Amino acid sequence: MQKRLMEKIEKIETEALGELYQQDFLLSWRHSEAALRAVLQTAEALRTLRGEGTASRVFDNGLAVSLFRDNSTRTRFSFAGAANLLGLAVQDLDETRSQIAHGETVRETATMISFLAEVVGIRDDIFLGAGHEYMSEVGAALEEGYREGVLPQRTTVVNLQCDRDHPTQSLADLAHLIEQFGGVEQLRGKKIAMTWAYSPSYGKPLSVPQGVIGLLSRFGMQVSLAYPPGYNLIPEIEELAANNAVESGGAFTRHDSMAEAFENADIVYPKSWAPYAVMQRRTELLTQQDTAGLKALEDDCLENNRAHLDWECNADLMSHTRNALYMHCLPADISGVSCAHGEVSAEVFEQHRLATYREAGWKPYVIAAMILLSRVRDPRATLEQLATAGRPRVR
């Protein structure tokens, strides 16, 4: 048992750790492949540690601040679980109960909540062109606070979903793929279909598909992105994926048919999102607080969606894949279960349901790994110390 754990710990690559220590984790593409592998390896070591029932408290005390500007269940609980696993206490920043409305600047709030905080996890995915900028601004304030001796530590920011990327999701997805296929090297040449899917809802963020194509294109995979005409993602991120594919020896293709993308796929990831143009317009209307305009946009968008009811992941489409692994960030819109027509047929979803739960199960460990690598200079030593101490998690 403990031997297996030690092996996991020793597998953590150390070359890129300096790139993560005391740094925010905002966009997966800002980090080297080695750094991302270190996150995944640390996540695996932490999961093994917990699986073996070993105490994993790294911090005697410290806060993990969570700031959710959009609803969340699984990411909120993943963050809470990750923080707790390492010994941090979660403190929510609830903007409705704070004095923020009252003219407070981002810079100031960031400092005020961070005197005793190790990490600030932020979800801010409603406004296009705002979420990432906000997180960067918080990060810059924390950097200034540390440099100027106002903060006793360089509290770090972890992106729990912005308008561009959702790195804790995409890295959990990648960890799941590595587990399912038996190693990151086994992913080379595998075909993943990241496709739009029909949903009776509107305004779903772009960050999941963007995060997936931005990350998986770096590991030699054949990434096929499919969506109905006009449903594109942020153009720069589609380009980035294309460039990644060239560099990693994989491929990145675009399709306007779900069936085409599914053809011979090893993995499918059918998921609804709002078109980039709609998200841009929506951001404008939200900024102008144009309620009537927002309603009109929603109606419009839902009607457009209805032209693509056939973008549903069902048994017929699945039969053209190589017995593909089905992925979803959850919750999925399941036809006949959560809505009349949705992203996936009840039959296909039920068949793969437990696998999607396993996929989600990686997220707490990925977040814990991000926290640990940003807070501790020598995470291998820290983990080895925990493993050697071998204190039981439950007395």
Next chain:
Amino acid sequence: MQKRLMEKIEKIETEALGELYQQDFLLSWRHSEAALRAVLQTAEALRTLRGEGTASRVFDNGLAVSLFRDNSTRTRFSFAGAANLLGLAVQDLDETRSQIAHGETVRETATMISFLAEVVGIRDDIFLGAGHEYMSEVGAALEEGYREGVLPQRTTVVNLQCDRDHPTQSLADLAHLIEQFGGVEQLRGKKIAMTWAYSPSYGKPLSVPQGVIGLLSRFGMQVSLAYPPGYNLIPEIEELAANNAVESGGAFTRHDSMAEAFENADIVYPKSWAPYAVMQRRTELLTQQDTAGLKALEDDCLENNRAHLDWECNADLMSHTRNALYMHCLPADISGVSCAHGEVSAEVFEQHRLATYREAGWKPYVIAAMILLSRVRDPRATLEQLATAGRPRVR
């Protein structure tokens, strides 16, 4: 001091522990008398441990999820205190801030919040015929998750009040009685009057009186249930209490007069509730979202209540008891204090106020006992280890 603690620990009966380990605690009547005694004995040991100022942390880390579908102060704090006593961190599942509305199934949510959770405490008492079913569904999902290797542990569910039972309350009540009367055997033959009482409010759950009669009828007590005509509880649970009484050598009687029930009572528990028929109708109307119907029902019910203003626990009625112990789950509707006419006169309440606080004081320990017994295979060994280590709770 420590000797007393060790005696308490050694008193924990071990024969029925297997019935509690990795099992949900939903209804007291699903558990054997031996199992219930083990809960009470463990609660007492934990209270002694804390009273002696000894550290009681059993978990290095782990979440205790709380899901309150109805307002709560004392149960919420009892759960928080219990979790903290054992070393768990509370994480609220706030359904208004989650993505649950968004088509998520119970099964999925249950799994998503439980990756790193030891226990999920649920209050769901608004809909008749729904609360217990919901908790059972959560429990089944956690069972599946554990069996299928999705969850690293069999997270357990603790009922913090459903439509049928309120076991953390009724067991706290029983612990209080045992303390007041000097042992569970001393309760044999004692008469308890569990009676309806007038309140200017409507829609109070049935779970407290049901929990009380369903539990105390098992310990050879004379349980007298009284309510105005038409104010009955769920019929199956009244029957269950009657059967329990036969088996335990006690008695279960029904009355339509408060005075009759109080006659020679050793304990009185006067408490308002909405009639079963009203709760059924209310559940229908809530399901149909029939606001006008709900208003009409409320008016109707309040008017009916007003015919029973005399169901107030006052000095005159108390004078016909054997100097009875007054009990209440709190908050009580006190005549002239919280309302013009209520469940209890100010005089009687004030006389027994501190005793009701003591009654409430058992709840954190009962919940902690339920958590411990569901999570740890050999709770005596765990507690002995804590006692022997003898680390001070406050350094």
Next chain:
Amino acid sequence: MQKRLMEKIEKIETEALGELYQQDFLLSWRHSEAALRAVLQTAEALRTLRGEGTASRVFDNGLAVSLFRDNSTRTRFSFAGAANLLGLAVQDLDETRSQIAHGETVRETATMISFLAEVVGIRDDIFLGAGHEYMSEVGAALEEGYREGVLPQRTTVVNLQCDRDHPTQSLADLAHLIEQFGGVEQLRGKKIAMTWAYSPSYGKPLSVPQGVIGLLSRFGMQVSLAYPPGYNLIPEIEELAANNAVESGGAFTRHDSMAEAFENADIVYPKSWAPYAVMQRRTELLTQQDTAGLKALEDDCLENNRAHLDWECNADLMSHTRNALYMHCLPADISGVSCAHGEVSAEVFEQHRLATYREAGWKPYVIAAMILLSRVRDPRATLEQLATAGRPRVR
């Protein structure tokens, strides 16, 4: 390193510790100067401990209850950080989700939330003549609960801002001054201008200026209080400051001009508040739930404020000080940043911005000191034990 820490610990004066142990901290002027010095010295020792990266967990378990009846970011996070620093878990009492509306008395709620609580931190600053009374009532209930054996400990109340005082703020301010001027003795004779300042908002509590003049007048400072005619504080507290100044060998003067107060000041604290008379009227209207009256009062008050747009801390005014330290409890209303005209010019604020962050950074340690001194009989021994153990905060 450790030597420095030990020196800080040894500096904690012990003569007045008995005055703080198991006592609420409600008003700074209820405590002796020696007791206040002990709070500050303990805060400094805790900050040093944390700064040196030493584990500071004093409690194996225990709750720190927070009850905020007004919005808060920095005090909420300061309380959370302080509790966590010592090993306590924060549990919010959210009155909107509790059963308190439901006729529950203060006395009862206070007890119900405190069975396993070490401390209850309360912000209640909306109603004049109510906040302090509420906290006193809670304290009395906790005292009764402990005396009667209902509570296993004398849970203590910490005032996180009431209608009269804001002692965690004023003591953080004092700690900041001591740090900036090199010792409490260095404050003797220094001039501080505590002045009203213009803000486009209304209804700001009086507790900050009251707390500041009530505290700093005790350390031989020259306290100059300035406000436009009619903008006075609670008269009894102005008198108290005057008396303090006489006793401490300082001075207390009143002015109706910002410029006059700033003249040769060593420290300036320009901060908006609502006049006492307005707060009285507002409290009446709030009690009567007179929405129209409240709106009229607000309009009136904002118009009155507009006559004093020139009460802005700007470079010109600052040039008449002795290169004064600028203080603010934050968030400040900054002209051209958070509003067109505000309490302070953008230029002056930016120049002193980091210093105000440092000022705020003391608050978690002041609160932690208050908690520690109320919970532990010999805080020096506790701190020495932590220092000697020298366990790293981050493994």
